[in-house]
Amino acid sequence: MLSFLLRRIVLGVAVLWAITTVVFIMFFVAPTHVAQTIAGRQATPETVALVSHRLGLDRPILTQYLHYLWRLLHGDLGYSYYNSTPVTTLIGQRVSVTFSLAVGAAVLWLLIGVGSGVVSAVRPRTLADRAVTVSALFFYSMPVFLLGLVLLYFLFYRLTLAGVDLFPGSGYVPLTQDPVSWAQHLALPWLSLALVTAATYTRLTRGAMLDVLGEDYIRTARSKGMRERRVTYRHALRSALTPTVTQLGIDLGTVLGGAIITENVFGLPGLGALAVQSVVQQDQPVIIGTVILASAFIVGASIVVDIVYAVLDPRVRAH
Amino acid sequence: MNSLPVEIVEGGAEPLEPPDAIEGRSPWQLAWARLRRDRLALACLIVIALIVIVALAAPLVAWLTGHGPNEEFQTTGLTPDGLPRPPSRAFLFGTDDLGRDVLVRVVYGARISLLSGVLASSVAVALGVVVGLVGGYFGGLVDTLLARLMDVVLSFPFLLFAIALVSITGPGLWVSIFVIAFFSWASVGRVVRGQTLSLREREYVEAARSLGAGDLRIMFVDILPNLVAQVIVYLTLLIPSAVVFEATLSFLGLGVVPPAATWGNMLSESLGYYRVAWWFVLFPGAALLITTLAFNLLGDSVRDAFDPRGDRLFRR
Numbered sequence: 102m103l104s105f106l107l108r109r110i111v112l113g114v115a116v117l118w119a120i121t122t123v124v125f126i127m128f129f130v131a132p133t134h135v136a137q138t139i140a141g142r143q144a145t146p147e148t149v150a151l152v153s154h155r156l157g158l159d160r161p162i163l164t165q166y167l168h169y170l171w172r173l174l175h176g177d178l179g180y181s182y183y184n185s186t187p188v189t190t191l192i193g194q195r196v197s198v199t200f201s202l203a204v205g206a207a208v209l210w211l212l213i214g215v216g217s218g219v220v221s222a223v224r225p226r227t228l229a230d231r232a233v234t235v236s237a238l239f240f241y242s243m244p245v246f247l248l249g250l251v252l253l254y255f256l257f258y259r260l261t262l263a264g265v266d267l268f269p270g271s272g273y274v275p276l277t278q279d280p281v282s283w284a285q286h287l288a289l290p291w292l293s294l295a296l297v298t299a300a301t302y303t304r305l306t307r308g309a310m311l312d313v314l315g316e317d318y319i320r321t322a323r324s325k326g327m328r329e330r331r332v333t334y335r336h337a338l339r340s341a342l343t344p345t346v347t348q349l350g351i352d353l354g355t356v357l358g359g360a361i362i363t364e365n366v367f368g369l370p371g372l373g374a375l376a377v378q379s380v381v382q383q384d385q386p387v388i389i390g391t392v393i394l395a396s397a398f399i400v401g402a403s404i405v406v407d408i409v410y411a412v413l414d415p416r417v418r419a420h
Numbered sequence: 421m422n423s424l425p426v427e428i429v430e431g432g433a434e435p436l437e438p439p440d441a442i443e444g445r446s447p448w449q450l451a452w453a454r455l456r457r458d459r460l461a462l463a464c465l466i467v468i469a470l471i472v473i474v475a476l477a478a479p480l481v482a483w484l485t486g487h488g489p490n491e492e493f494q495t496t497g498l499t500p501d502g503l504p505r506p507p508s509r510a511f512l513f514g515t516d517d518l519g520r521d522v523l524v525r526v527v528y529g530a531r532i533s534l535l536s537g538v539l540a541s542s543v544a545v546a547l548g549v550v551v552g553l554v555g556g557y558f559g560g561l562v563d564t565l566l567a568r569l570m571d572v573v574l575s576f577p578f579l580l581f582a583i584a585l586v587s588i589t590g591p592g593l594w595v596s597i598f599v600i601a602f603f604s605w606a607s608v609g610r611v612v613r614g615q616t617l618s619l620r621e622r623e624y625v626e627a628a629r630s631l632g633a634g635d636l637r638i639m640f641v642d643i644l645p646n647l648v649a650q651v652i653v654y655l656t657l658l659i660p661s662a663v664v665f666e667a668t669l670s671f672l673g674l675g676v677v678p679p680a681a682t683w684g685n686m687l688s689e690s691l692g693y694y695r696v697a698w699w700f701v702l703f704p705g706a707a708l709l710i711t712t713l714a715f716n717l718l719g720d721s722v723r724d725a726f727d728p729r730g731d732r733l734f735r736r
Contacts, residue, residue, distance in 0.1 A: 112571075117575075119572045127588060238713070239713065242660060242709060244708060247709065250694055254698065392581055395577035395580050
């Protein structure tokens, strides 16, 4: 187990290293005019040279690369070009927004996805099953921003017009400041992210449940007179959830790095919004910081998934 | 073969040839026969064909309405307050915030969506097939390197990375297509690699090798045809996700450069107007949703046609 863990972590670190290198090449070797951008359009060549020297951009590429890696290893992501704030501070201000969005949405999509998957697997080919599969495919085909717009129109605009001021259209209120307002502001983002993502879980759960329900041990459980409810939830669902664990790891890892579109539609100041804003402003240290953080979340999530898997299924460890 | 015994048989009571009913059919014929019986799949095919026709006929639509896709009708297309006008006889789908014809723009948007969707997924599938075949067939160090490469690509926060890349290159249709293809091939590569690993141990591969076939021939002539069914399923399912990917990039202002119309940038522009102009959201949104739904349903049916036992989301 320990060697499996170590191997997995070493591999994860290697993947992260590869990603950071690609990012470095993209931003530092590619012919962009960083110094010129910072110094401003009217800057004299001397000013540009000075800025370039301050940023260390006039040093050999290999030196720059090692310097960049060294700083990264110390958790130093540099300073924003625009307001000279450390990138780690900027990210720190946004993490709680994205974290609130991701965790709430994940709870919701698990409930919706697994719940509807079980319902349709327990009664295959009934009306309920069909309704579930049709709506799953519908939401699976739905782009998040489109669903966001639809929800905004009906649950924010029309509802507010009708005098029910339940869901604000945009903005964020910290949980510590006002829990109710926090939930209200996040309700629509949660719902749009969850509905679109849940479709995959419905599909996974339904397929796995149908497979498991045909197994011998389920027949055994039934034939010893166990209640159908207990058979479904205690026996079948437990082993049918394995593919869901993997999917949850992947999705949560991705969303934690910034739910870019959802944050954009609902005006949430999260990591995704920070990334888009920094791209628009060409604020490279911030772009690099967000990309690396997001990759770290994905790689970290996949390591956690593999460990959970290895705990659940001893055969994986030998592989 | 001599012809003598046959003549004797023909002179006899019944020919010994098997009746037509159990004539061997290739997997292709079987799949096509199943697909043809699938009414839902046919409906999707028709919808997709219609979208393609509409996209091709976009200039015709512009000519019929007399409205260019980027033409701004300051007086007829906007209310005195400068707001979009609702659907009318002159503007069947209404107008947008600049007084442009939403119908014409939706029709032109179909071109971008289809072009990027089909092209990006074709490139992704081709790349995935080649990498997967090479890795799975040669094994060893090559395979390890390629498998790790796919791991890295799959670990990228692709949307974020796409955004970062676009910030360097500047937005555009070809950049979008490249980005979509780059982040889609690895999943295909993984599947193809897995299949190739088991296919290369088959007897017919050994037979081909003993007959002196080269590696390239074995990979592309002997192994690849056995993967075609899966590759086609992947292609049909990749197209809708590529369409959504392109729309997403355009929505974030990082895809095709305005004023060129895409469904994504129309929806992005409508974000400020959805309260007053529902048509501005509805028509590009519906076009996008219908396209992705049709391709997803078709992909599901194609998978079902090639492998009837497989899991299927949508059952009739």
